[in-house]
Amino acid sequence: MLTFLFLFSFLFPNISIQSSDSISKPAKEFWFWNQYDLPRNAATKSSDETVYLKDFKKFGSGFSDSSNSLNQPVSSIFQLFENFSVGFSKPFTLEFLLLTHVNNPVGISWEFWKEDDLELAISVFDKKVTTGMIEKGIWQNSEFNSKSWKKYWNHYLLNFDGKNITLFEQGEMVWQKELDKTLEGSQLVLKSFLEKEPYMEAHDLIKKAAIFNQDLTEQEIASIISKVEKQISAGKLYSDKFHLMVGPYLNDIGENSAQLVWETDRASKAILTYGEKLPLEMSKNFDSGNDLIRTITLENLNPGTTYFYRLDLESESGEKLSTQVLSFQTAKQRGNPFLFGIISDTESRPQVNNQVAQRLWEERPDFLIHLGDLTDGGWKDSKFEWTMEYFQGTGVLTSRIPIATVPGNGDGDLHWYKQYHPQSGEKGFYRFDYGDASFFMLNSNPRKDLQKGGEQYVWLENEMAKSGAKWKFVVLHHAPYSADEDDYGNTWKEPGNQGDSQLKDLISLVEANEVDMVFFGHLHTYMRSHPLKGDKVDSEKGTIYVQAGGSGGNLEDNAPARTWFTAKNYRGHHYCTVQVVGDFLELRTYNLEGGLIDSFQIKK
Known part of the structure; x- marks a missing residue:
């Protein structure tokens, strides 16, 4: 390496080399990941793992502050660097x-305050x-105007060299002022303005904060930006x-098996210990490999049984974490009651996802169904939407409750979706059975595939014929029926299509096979239909369609006239539970405060 550096500097004397290791180390650095946890005895986050912004x-938000730089309601006020000098004395x-x-x-x-006076403020809003x-x-x-990187990221450096204060956005200088001595001794506070986004907290916006006890060179700033963008x-x-x-997290649960998935930032070996009680008596060892996303299946388990597990990891350089x-709990056998949760369109709001997770955890569902759009566009080049958004909001729940998913248009290329949900197969459609029910999980992104003669249409027809389950549920992302205002024609100007016209064949197929319920998302509202068959209400033999797309995405609205x-109908964030007890089924839908907004029963 030294020989290479010598030759490089000899051949290219005007080009300097600086590794990331030569970047000045911050005096203090905070990353605000993993801020969410389950309550009480289910809590697992420790101070060694997580720095909490709170x-x-x-x-907090109850504090009335009318003297701020934006004239916006203040959600919270923080002092991150209380023991470090930011008072413009150096x-x-x-x-x-x-x-x-x-x-x-x-x-x-x-905001920089001196005594009771605001001296300097830099705001992003x-x-x-x-x-x-x-x-x-x-x-x-x-x-x-700010210029975001990858549409959603902004990196700021506020550099003070003893005379000038300079603001860098994405590594480019965007503002500079020469300061006089009057700012010496001022105190820095950080204020958040989040009133317009329900449930959002400052840690959902601020992902990193650091202070350096010196000003940085242009080369150091460029190196920092490069490192952050790669990360x-x-x-x-x-x-x-x-x-x-x-x-x-738990991906696939059977009566005698359980599938677990995890991902580390680098190659590591793992030991998974598990058992029906503590201390854990069984274990599986996994050698270090090239795959950072690891999937394992525990087998020979007992049905309807609670198991405990712990994961111990060690990197190739000897770093350890646990x-x-x-x-x-493994799946219950046929004939036993069970309850599952329904979520959809979690998209880009871990703060809303977490509210759903907290409410569902109190129900202790046997498993979850996700109706698609796990991310808002987490395709191959947007992995951060999975690790930094989706799993941040849902991860604490799915570490204990298994989840079965279908892909939405936001997950459309299936690149990361398939790796994180290996049970869904190469093309994103599959079937699983639980208790007295069969679940037919579809990939509705290629809608022609669900038309008569299409691959999924034929597969679904065959799988439904094979199933002897008492209850049949079809799960997809797109809407066979819809009361939405503008996704299928602008209903404020003209009649709408009241659903995706490419799914008409699917409707006929599921109704011919007496499917009990069809669950879908895509539209960020709630809608439950009457029992339907042949474009008519049929209370005896009809299929019920439930649109439950309100677990995070930006809320939409319904057409001006009732379909x-x-x-x-309901406009607001929500989630559902379905309880099956023999010949009886009950659907319940709740808002994020736990209020019941809909219930429906079926008796066979």
Whole structure:
């Protein structure tokens, strides 16, 4: 390596070389991942694993603050660097990484106060950056549009060299001011403005904060940006730390088996210990391999039984990490009651996903069904939408409750979807049975595949004929029936199609096979139909269609006139549970405060 560096510098004397190791180390650095946990005895996060942003909070949303740089309601106030100098008495650099993947305006501001006076503020809100400061006794503002990287990421460095303060966005200088001595001794506070996004907290926006006890060179700034961009592209939560990026979580549960999936940021060997009680008596060893996403299946388990498990990992360089002891239950045998949860369109809001997870955990469902759009576009080049959004919101629940999924248009290329959900097969459709029910899980992205003669149509026809289950459920992402206002024609201007016209053959097939319920998402509202057959209400032999697309995506709305097939409409985030007890089924739908918004029963 030294020989190479010597030759390179000899041949190219005007080009400097700087490795990432030569970047100045911050005096303090915080990453705000893994902020969510389950309550009480189910909690597993430790201070060794997670730095909680809430620990730096000085005031919460109940605090009334009218004196801020944005004139927006303040959600919370933090002081991150209380024991480090940021008072403009000597050089420093502040670093912040923001993830703004929401539809409504949110933001933060860095404010420097001296005694009771605001001296300097830099704010990021609604895709704009505003700088303000006192100049000759007058508050002066300037504003410019922010330029996000990968649409949703913004990286900021605030550099003070002892004389000038400079703001860098994505490594480019966007603002600079010469400061006088009046700012010496000022205190930094961080404010969040999140009122327009329900359930959002500052850690959902601020992913990294750091302070350097010196100003940084242009070369160091370029190196930092390059390192951060590589980290985000790889979906890594930390750039250098050995860590679990995903899981472990439960993907597929049978009466005698359980499938677990996890992902580390680097190659590692693993020991999975498990058993019906503590101390854990059984174990499986896994050698280090090239695959960072690992899938294992535990076999020879007992049906309807609670198991405990722990994962111990070691990287090739000897770094170690372990999970807390987690739990799962194998599938119940036929004839036993069971309850499953339904979520959909989690998309880009881990804060909403977490609210759903907290509510569903209190129900202790036997398993979950996800109706697609796990991400908002987590295709091959957007891995961060899986590791930094989806699993951040749902991971604590699926580490204990298995989840069965279908792909949505947001997961459309199936690149990461298949690796994280290997039970779904090469093309994203499959069948599983639980108790007295069969679940036919479809990939509705290629809608022609679900038309008469298509591969999935033929497969579904055959699988339904084979199934002797008492209850039959079809699960897909797109909408056979819809009361939506504009996805299938703008109903404020003209009649709509009231559903995806490419799924008419599917409707005929499921109704001919007396499928009990069809679950789908795609539209971010709730709709339950009357029992339907042959485009008519049929209370005796009809199929019920349930659209439950409200677990995270930006809310949509219904058509101005009630559709003929609708039994219940609701606009708001929600989730469902379905309980099956012999010949009896009950569907319940809840809002995120736990309020019941719909219920329906079937008696065979």
